[in-house]
Amino acid sequence: MTMMLQSSRRFCNTLRKSSPALLQLKHASSNQPPLNADKNKWQGTLLALAALTGVYTAAASNNEFPNASANVQCESSSGGITLDSLPALRDEDIDFSLPTYTSAQVAMRNGKNMGEKVWMSYGGYVYDVTDFVGNHPGGSEKIMLAAGGAIEPHWHLYRQHFASDLPLRLMEKMIIGKLHPADQDKIDADMDKLQDVGGDPYENEPERHPLLIVHSDTPMNAEVPSDILTREYITPSNLFYIRNHHPVPLLSDGEVKNFRLEVDLSLLSSYDSVTDDNKAEPAIVKLSLEQIKSLPKVEITSTLQCSGNRRSGFNDLRQTSGTNWGQGAISTAKWGGVRLVDLLQFAAQQAAIDTLSDKKEKKTLRPESNNRESLLETLQHLQSILEKQPNLQHLRMESLDGMRASIPIVKAFSPFGDVILAYEMNDEPLTRDHGYPLRMIVPGYAAVRNVKWVSKIQLHEEESEGAWQRGLNYKILPPSVSDATQIDLDRMPRLTEEPVISGITNLERVSSAGEKYHHKNLQPGDTVLVRASGWAWAGGGRNIVRVDVTGDDGESWEIAKITHGANQPFGRAWAWVFWECDGIPARVCDDGHTIEVSCKGVDMAFNTQPHTIEAGKTVCLVGPSGGGKSTTIGLIEGFYDPISGSNKSLIGWIGFSRSA
DSSP states (O other): OOOHHHHHHHHHHHHHHHOTTOOOOGGGGSOOOOTTSSTTTOTTHHHHHHHHHOEEEEEESOTTOTTOOEEEEEOOTTSOOOOOOOOOOOGGGOOOOOOEEOHHHHHTOBOOSTTOOBEEEETTEEEEOGGGGGGOTTOHHHHGGGTTSBSHHHHHHOGGGGSSSHHHHHHGGGEEEEEOHHHHHHHHHHHHHIIIIIOOTTTTOOOOOTTSEEEEETTEEEEOOHHHHTSOSSOOGGGSOEEOSSOOOOOOHHHHHTOEEEEEOGGGGGGSSSOGGGOOOOOEEEEEHHHHHTSOEEEEEEEEEOTTTTGGGGGGTSOOOSOOOOSOSEEEEEEEEEEHHHHHHHHHHHHHHHHHTTOSSOOOSSSSOSSOOOHHHHHHHHHHHHHHOTTOOEEEEEETTSOEEEEEHHHHHOTTSOOEEEEEETTEEOOGGGTTTOEEEOTTBOGGGSOSSEEEEEEESSOOOSHHHHSGGGBOOOTTOSOGGGSOGGGSOBOOBOOOEEEEEEEEEEOTTSSBOOOOOOOTTOEEEEEEEEEEEOGGGOOEEEEEEEBSTTSSOEEOEEEESTTOOTTOOOSOEEEEEEEEEEEBOTTSSOEEEEEEEEETTOOBOOOOOOTTSOOOOOOOOOTTOBOOOBOOSOEEETTTTEEEOOOSBOEEEEEO
């Protein structure tokens, strides 16, 4: 398969070598509309779309490009954009005055010293990204990996940058010059060598179910189609939505046999039972899969949802960044594994044995015996730990693919929080896409905290470092904030528990007797009866107590019947519910053949979802779909739009469907 990155480099080389002056848009230093806002004005679409889709042929009637017309055939290896032709390039769209910089000059602007500029290069251009670092959706730490250097090797791994034209639309505003052709040639040669020697990091990806809706395949991001989302209460493993940030780890049989989970309990050594004169070494324990599976097994049914679920709905309001999820980035499974508190207790016992085994008088990191404790004893001991070490606030997790995230210690330690280290999914070993060999399950929390491929856990005073914990993507910003560089991002709360959410997956007309209604001439404003069904869920274990459905824009509401998941333990409702509602009066829209139906969930704290879209209020967005299919769109609070620089504060969620 032709690599998109290789194709984009090839196209950049074509432009650079064909034009001695190196084509450049004036837009980089102007306040004109963003790229592709007016394709008749911005011939730079050639560069942007070719870089994101992969170019196979390019021709121009004049090698110097002024007043030339171009025809470009583009094909996306992931089934995305296809561009057959572009408008002619005009003299006024070309800026021949940009300076040329060398890689050495770019390297001097690496931002390592406070107040320094941050430059990068890509495809023959030099970019000043200083003002964008704080607004990078993946966090400043990730973008700074390329500071003072070339972007190409990083996008070779993080190929989600090719999933849309947004990255290049952002970057065009930051162009300050050209990279010397000789230096770009070297970067291209290094990238070819990386491909030849290192191979494709995504060449060993697992097979996926063909029914999944794939948004990107390198890394894989795929959702469950709406029409099968609620077919089964427990989502089949091969239809469980997939959200990956990197290539999926591939372990050989030998690597699995030798796999060790690192458990860092060093923070406990500051208050263990060993005296100051006879201190234990930091308690870092490595546990085999066999040891972990020897602990008592528990099973938890829990729903996981990507925090960006339904992001596609934002685009009806304003262009957004990130995966263009519909409503299918949510699934439910039965997870089997060991309770985290049991694992930590076992690790503490092993640490005592390992670090003090040569002492004449063996001491342990905890006063209790090695026998399994009663629930009351466990609670008493955990309370004692927190009283002695108030700075113990977080459980950090690290993945085989380098991802790092953390959860509050009160969630990790709680016997009622049901946090487990899972090695099974739906009664079978975890699949590679879903965390094999070990995955942390943190019920009620955003899926990003349910770390896959866990290789290390650590008790710590501070939350994990890195983009997935401290980056902009997982922070909740105030509604007044339009530029993340103007606030202290570290003080902004990160996403943990999910809000209440619901969705419609099936909608059909019925007669007054509850039977399917086949035909009738309708006029705008007429009322018809419909049947709807779908799902609802709330984070934090908050039970769904009601789902309301309306077909007349909230003038009246029908209470749906919860058909599955209603009997979950109070305050520990980790899984979604299914619902259905008959006889919903729905008003025919102005077009005379569609209706709009909305649903809203209500949880045990009586949090609910707004149903209006009045200007100036915190509302959620609804949008159309066709043929009876439901597109339920929800917006999380604190959405930052990097194109417009605006922030929309939207709370709650709503389901919507338009049916013919």
